[in-house]
Amino acid sequence: MFPLNSWYVAGWDHEIGRKLLAKMICGIKVVLYRKTDGSVAALEDACWHRQLPLSLGTLEGDTVTCGYHGLSFNGDGRCTHMPSQETINPSACVRSFPIVEQHRFVWIWMGEAHLADPSKIPDFHQNENPEWAGDGGTTHLECDYRLLVDNLMDLTHETFVHSSSIGNRAVAEAPFTVSRTEESVIVTRWMIGIDPPPFFKKQLGGECLVDRWQIITFRAPSAVTIDVGVARTGTGAPQGDRSKGVTGFVIHVSTPETERSCHYYWAFLRNYQLSSQKLTTEWRESARSILAEDKTILEAQQKAVDFYGDRDFNPLSIDSGVILARRRIEEMVATERQNVNGYAKPIIPIVAAPTQIGEMAK
Numbered sequence: 001m002f003p004l005n006s007w008y009v010a011g012w013d014h015e016i017g018r019k020l021l022a023k024m025i026c027g028i029k030v031v032l033y034r035k036t037d038g039s040v041a042a043l044e045d046a047c048w049h050r051q052l053p054l055s056l057g058t059l060e061g062d063t064v065t066c067g068y069h070g071l072s073f074n075g076d077g078r079c080t081h082m083p084s085q086e087t088i089n090p091s092a093c094v095r096s097f098p099i100v101e102q103h104r105f106v107w108i109w110m111g112e113a114h115l116a117d118p119s120k121i122p123d124f125h126q127n128e129n130p131e132w133a134g135d136g137g138t139t140h141l142e143c144d145y146r147l148l149v150d151n152l153m154d155l156t157h158e159t160f161v162h163s164s165s166i167g168n169r170a171v172a173e174a175p176f177t178v179s180r181t182e183e184s185v186i187v188t189r190w191m192i193g194i195d196p197p198p199f200f201k202k203q204l205g206g207e208c209l210v211d212r213w214q215i216i217t218f219r220a221p222s223a224v225t226i227d228v229g230v231a232r233t234g235t236g237a238p239q240g241d242r243s244k245g246v247t248g249f250v251i252h253v254s255t256p257e258t259e260r261s262c263h264y265y266w267a268f269l270r271n272y273q274l275s276s277q278k279l280t281t282e283w284r285e286s287a288r289s290i291l292a293e294d295k296t297i298l299e300a301q302q303k304a305v306d307f308y309g310d311r312d313f314n315p316l317s318i319d320s321g322v323i324l325a326r327r328r329i330e331e332m333v334a335t336e337r338q339n340v341n342g343y344a345k346p347i348i349p350i351v352a353a354p355t356q357i358g359e360m361a362k
């Protein structure tokens with residue numbers, strides 16, 4: 001369901017400090033902590049001796065000591081002390097994982113360490129760039145992370161799930177285009193001369209018709225950014241002049257916890273009124289309540305998927321971006337399996353798309 005040879009967010013930078021933090025990432029138990037030089041260490045959360053979670057032990061300096069019989073491990077996972085023993089068994093170590101901190105997130109690589117290339121980390125520079133302001137949070141979802149990707153690659157659900165904030169009829173009815181590059185799948189939707197939905201009406205401070213945009217960019221396996229905004233209609237936003245409007249940039253990235261749960265990290269940024277903490281708090285809390293509506297839907301959908309077993313999804317034309325994103329994930333997983341097992345097999349339970357979607361997706 002998820003590739004291991006990929007960077008995943010292990011947490012916000014502020015989450016990981018001088019306390020042992022246990023997390024399940026891609027079905028693997030990990031313990032995270034900050035070393036004395038400020039860098040982050042990530043070890044498998046199971047003692048070499050008898051598998052007690054190391055997160056139940058203690059941290060001194062850069063060393064974790066197991067809370068059962070006192071074996072100590074350094075930040076590379078190597079055992080540095082065994083009680084009542086002068087020589088240390090050379091095989092005594094726990095797995096350590098490559099870590100990179102970038103754009104306010106701590107990224108972890110769960111696969112083959114020699115393939116961990118930091119240049120492959122998605123570019124979320126808006127999350128700490130002085131030309132942007134905003135903040136984010138984390139939501140735990142009891143669902144397959146791919147259901148969240150599906151949700152974000154088709155925003156027509158805003159009309160029905162988020163009608164009190166960002167949804168209105170135009171989102172479900174407006175045409176859109178789907179394109180892809182080597183790295184990404186992009187869904188672009190422009191809504192011209194529409195009434196703004198409640199959230200954006202408040203941002204503009206008055207009644208007017210607007211041109212609204214949603215430009216969704218997916219990078220496999222789980223990063224989705226959305227360039228969103230509205231501008232007074234007829235002021236040139238579709239041609240590139242957004243000066244009579246407001247622009248937001250939304251980061252969504254999920255990390256599989258298990259096959260049926262994930263950690264969902266999100267941030268809501270803007271490029272105007274940069275010094276307004278009030279606006280930062282309002283945007284963040286608006287995002288939190290909007291995403292809580294998605295959580296309700298996604299967890300109910302996961303229960304239905306579990307209940308109906310191997311029943312397939314039926315694609316619509318609105319699913320064009322979803323299908324391409326799923327295909328990218330499927331390719332990553334298949335490539336990884338092929339490299340390990342010498343063969344590849346498809347794993348995504350989605351039926352063949354109608355002809356026009358299939359054509360679009362080629």
Ligand code: FES
Nearest residue numbers: 047049050066069
């Ligand atoms: S289980 Fe950790 S030292 Fe024995």
Ligand SMILES: [Fe+2]
Nearest residue numbers: 157158161294
């Ligand atoms: Fe949503």
